[in-house]
Amino acid sequence: MKKIAVLTSGGDSPGMNAAVRAVTRKAIYHGIEVYGVYNGYQGLLQDKIEKLELGSVGDTIQRGGTFLRSARCPEFKDKEVRKQAIENLYKRGIEALVVIGGDGSYRGAQRLNEEGIKTIAVPGTIDNDINGTDFTIGFDTALNTIIDTVDKIRDTASSHERTFIIEVMGRDAGDLALWAGLAGGAETILIPEEKVQIEHIAERIQKGIERGKKHSVIIVAEGVMSANECSQELKKYINVDTRESVLGHMQRGGAPTGVDRVLASRLGAYAVELLMNNESGYAVGIKSNHLSKTTFDEVFKEAHQIDHKLYQLSEELSI
Template sequence: MKKIALLTSGGDSPGMNAAIRAVVRKAIYHDIEVFGVKNGFAGLIEDDIQKMSLGDVGDIIHRGGTILYTARCEEFKEVEGQQQAISNLKARGIEGLIVIGGDGSLRGAQKLENMGFPVAGIPGTIDNDVAGTDFTIGFDTALNTVVQAVDKVRDTATSHDRTYVIEVMGRESGDLALWAGVAAGAETIIVPESSYNMQDIIDRLNRGRDRGKRHSIIIIAEGAGTAPEMARLLKEKMNIETRMTVLGHIQRGGSPTAFDRVLASRLGGSAVEQLLEGISGQMEGILNNELARTSFSYVFSGNHRFNDMMYKLSQELSI
């Protein structure tokens, strides 16, 4: 294999640039030409593909976002779009593709692989909701962003004797809410993976107030409800003053943590090795701090496991 390409797709996540850097440098080290595809799968169809050099990835390891950009592409969902993408790659003599992104991006990669084009996947999403890996690129950075925000909110919550409801990202996965809640000492964590009892939340808040607690923090994943609705329920049922904060896309930005930079570098390097070894249709991941490859079919099996033990611990610590 003498020529490969890479793209980033779906929502951006901190550490994508570190993965891009690793792919380009690893490939060039092995005398492979590398091509960057702009704007994800849309760039494949539009033939927005450019050769990359070592200079193109200089000083990007610390930058958030993605220098290759990302965009949604309805045209790629059709067979004709997929065929056009492969045609453009082959016209340049490109023999393999590396896709960096979340579940939807990896599904796009699988479509190309099913059509006979070699593809390797790298999980990049702050939701940490991909099966076959303990952590996805960007999760740790987003987690630290959330924890820092909660710490700041706690200061004003204490000063004003208020209960704050903080909404974080996670439509189908509560990992970000769970890990942030444990790290920040939240009194209540609400996630899509587990139903909650409103009376339990009220009882917990009342126990804290009875022993003189001046504030409370509730973290809710967007897939489990909204901060405005939870704040309204608390006001209605407890007659307490509440405030709510929706962190939104601030969670996606910022310089990646050391963990995400190292993770991205390891996965990027291994993805190049996968193609060199003649392997296709595998996602690079990390399991028990060791590199691991998982077939796309398993990735989409829905076997990403929510940490029930940690969730139970969070409830025990918030008595």
């Protein structure tokens, strides 16, 4: 293995830069040349590939986002289109690729691996929705961003005796909402994996009011409904003063936490180790704090599952 490339794809997540740094420095340490692909798969098609040196990744571990940038590239699904990407790698003598991203990025990596480019995928998404790993890079940072906001909102909710409905990201996965709700002491958590009737939420709020509770916080995952929709549905069953907050893309930004920096460093370096051992077609991850590898077929075999015991615990503690 003499030359490898690295790219970031899909939605950005805090810690992606730390992962690129780990890939770059681990490879150079072992005498391997590293090339950065700018703008994800789109950049691979457009030949936006530059050699990375040790200094190229200096002062990046603390930065959010991705200095390699990212872009959506739906045309990459076309095999004829991918041939150009592969040619751009081959003409530089690049033998392998590390892809940092989420589910869609993994599918592109799987195709490239099947077509002759040794590929390893690294989980970079705040949604924590990748099968084969307990945590994804960026999840912890986004979680702490949400918790910080929930703490601030609770102050004003208490002051004005209101019910605040906070909409968080996560697409079709509920981990962000679940963990943020449990850590932030939310009275109600709405996630795609658990079906809850709005009238039951109204009953819970009413019981709280009857025992003297002055405010409530509801965390709703965007994959369930919007905060505004939740508010309108709630008012069908209870007369309560509500306010909605949509956190949006602020959840993706900011300096990565120490947890995400360490996770990204471990996974990025592990990806290089696998390639050095002539292994490819794997997604790396972390399971019970141990590095793991999962074939792409296994990753796509079933959807990521939330910890339902955590959800039950949130129900028990929010009475």
